[in-house]
Amino acid sequence: MSVRCDMLNNIEDLKKIQAKGQSLLFLRKNQSAGSARKEILVCGGTGCQSAMSREIVATFNEELRKQNLAGMASCHITGCFGFCEKGPIVKVYPDDVFYTEVKVSDVDEIIAKHIIGGEKVERLLFEDPKTNTRVETQHDMDFYRKQNRIALRNCGLIDPEKIEEYIANDGYLALANIITTMKPIDVVNVMKESGLRGRGGGGFPTGSKWGMALRSVSDKKYMICNADEGDPGAFMDRSILEGDPHSVIEAMAIGGYAIGARHGVVYIRAEYPLAIRRLRTAMEQAKKYNLLGKNILNSGFDFDLEIKYGAGAFVCGEETALIQSIEGSRGEPVSKPPYPSESGLFGKPTCVNNVETLANVPVIFQKGPQWYASIGTEHSKGTKVFALAGKINNVGLVEVPMGITLREIIYEIGGGIKGGHAFKAVQTGGPSGGCITEQDLDTPIDYESLSRIGSMMGSGGMIVMDEQNCMVDIAKFYLDFTVEESCGKCTACRVGNKRLLEIITRITQGKGEPEDLDKLKTLSETIKDTSLCGLGQTAPNPVLSTMKFFEEEYKAHILDKRCPSGVCKDLLSYVISDACIGCTKCARACPVDAISGKVREKHVIDQEKCIKCGSCYTACPVKPVKAVQIV
Missing domain, CATH: 3.40.30.10 (Glutaredoxin)
Structure with a gap:
């Protein structure tokens, strides 16, 4: 068009x-x-x-x-x-x-x-x-069938590179009505009535956050969009910015009007080139139409945006670290209070909302706060977008009403476990969350319910695991991520999580000791209680939750020197059975020349040289190569 x-x-x-x-x-x-x-x-x-x-x-x-x-x-x-x-x-x-x-x-x-x-x-x-x-x-x-696409309402419907299509679907009408007919406090009250809570992980009421920033007196205020999506397997915010960038721009302008800000910043990961390009295109189009910039729609309201790139630091998803990064400082969290709504970017009152939160804002004003509040549960209104991944048939992005159960998402929307394998656990909340087992699959998805079973909503990552996953290895994976992403400012996170990772690594190598279980629990609780920011405070969650539900797996690694799922390679050996046809493909694939044997004769793996990379197993056409438990 x-x-x-x-x-x-x-x-x-x-x-x-x-x-x-x-x-x-x-x-x-x-x-x-x-x-x-x-x-x-x-x-x-x-x-x-x-x-x-x-x-x-x-x-x-x-x-x-x-x-x-x-x-x-x-x-x-x-x-x-x-x-x-x-x-x-x-x-x-x-x-x-x-x-x-x-x-x-x-x-x-x-x-x-x-x-x-x-x-x-x-x-x-x-x-x-x-x-x-x-x-x-x-x-x-x-x-x-069970999805309710609100934040994703325009994704798959409009061309994200054409502002006219966004406007045709009621785009910018909410902003136009607000800046010409409503007072800032009225806008804040609508947000409070809607019950919208932050979708970035914390779940803080959006209306209350805007209200605090409105009450803060200053010559300058700022709106920030947190698009620094860093959870492994999460791609909700990226998809919204790629498919509907104008909804975020409109929401930021609405938020700016509500709190008294004239300037906004989108802090986005530099690894999102398509989202960045479409966001820039949308900003240019909005300015040409007088929907962004000076004197929007001749209302006297000014609001402009700029983009700041994040360098991929997971900790910059925390709002105070994000603000430090925008200011040009090292991305490290700072103690609260004061909160950003009182003293944020450049010491001025600042409101930080993530992409998904903002994507809900325009439609709330289009259809009314009562409409939005009618969706979801008593304390968790609206919908939530999840990136459904892992051992699931239907991998993808789903938006469901709050209150739906994990079982419905995994077995109805997700189509069940891939390959007909048995469900083992689902990790929600990314590195900050915890694993949820079969016994809790009928838990309704809302902030309080997930917290009660030891997990959290997080930004929306949902990784499904089957019986082939080793839960000790899963805990190690998430710990390895948080150790790498720690800013290093506080000792509890910088040193404590490193020690946790060392203990977990020893266990996966078959070098664990019985007392390591108590060490893991004690150290995890100490890190949770003494870390400065949310990254450190939640980093031990995968360890604690896997130990709670899968303690027998930890004991198998420690006492029996065995990985029940056959995942931890230090507890495995690759061997070649008598079914070997002597094709030499395994020997040619081995990067360390650990396999010997003549053509059409059985080959042998030198266990001293073997680095357990699995290349021989992948290369073998008839699969006599087997990974077996070390006894």
Whole structure:
């Protein structure tokens, strides 16, 4: 869609732009429209782009042009549909047909059969593994059936690089109404009524945070968007910025008006190049339309944004460390109080909200705080976006109402455990969270319930594990991450977590001692009680939770010198059975020349030389190479 960009002077001008774009979005929002014209939307998130979704769009448009079908159909990029396991995704409107795992070579068939012939390309439809039947529409898939996309409402619906499409779907109307008809305290009160809580991990009420910043008296105030998403396996904020950057810009302007700020900063990881590019494009478009910058919509309200890059330090996800980094100092947390709402960026009152929190703001003002508060539970309102990953069939990004159970997410939305294996645990909250076992799968997902069972909501990472995972190794993985990411400012985190990691590493090597269990517990509790910031205070959680639920695995490593899951390589040996055909592939793959043997004769692994890298197992075509427990 192309609309001439004019400076908007008031809300009436904005509504004119909205009306121009609604005819196109009508096809996408009304699947019963019965229009002969088709709109083809292709996922343009990072994952799908790596699988050539950009090339798919280009090929669609080139073929439509060559066949003189431009009047019948057009193809556009859009944000992440969430079903990352089955990308690239192609959706055809208004038919509501959802194609999965599409390749460039499939474009001709989609055009010939669907666009011209009106038939579905059956082989590209999602196949439900439970029924072995093809599912035609997105809304009929179990993956989407229980989702409620609010923060992700525009991802998969609009082109994130065209402001006109965002405006056509009610974009910037909330901002326009607020700055022309509402007082800052009224905006804060709406946020309080909605019950929205911070989605970055802490769950602090957003309205209360804005209210504290509003009450702070200063000549300058700042709004900060925390886009420094660092949890392993988490990609919620990145996907929102890639698929709907204008919602974050609009929310920051609303927040700026509410607290009295005229300047905002988006602190984003430099490793997110696509999100950065689309955010910059959105900022430029908003300024051209007079929706960002000086005298927005001739209301007298000024609000501008800048982008600051994070260098990948996990600790800079903590708001005070983030502020230090923006100021040009080393990214280290500082003691609170004073809180940023009183003294934050450059000593001025500052409000820090993460991307997902902000993405909820515009729609709250569009549909009302009561509507938002009606979703979720008594103390946890609205929805939460999770990055569902690990040993799960349907890997992807899901947005569910607060109060849904873990069992529903894993077995209904996630499609169960990959390969038919048994569920073992799910880790929520990333390195700061804890593992949850089968006995707690019916726990409703909200801040308080997860806390009661020893885990936390966190920013939204959700890693599913099966019986093949070693829980001692999982604890070691998360500890290794937090030790690497510690800023080193406080001794408890800098030294304590290093000692924890050393003990865990010894255990996985078969060098653990019975007293190590008490050492782990005592040291973990000390670190939790004495660390300066949230990173150190929560770093021992994976250790404590795995010890609580899987103590027998720790004892097996320590007493029996055995890894029950066969994961810890120091407790394994690679051997070659009599089934060896002497093809020499294992010997050629070994990086340390530990394998000897003649062609067509059984080979032998020198255990003294073997570094247990597994290259021989991978290379062997008939699999006589086995990993066995050291006895």
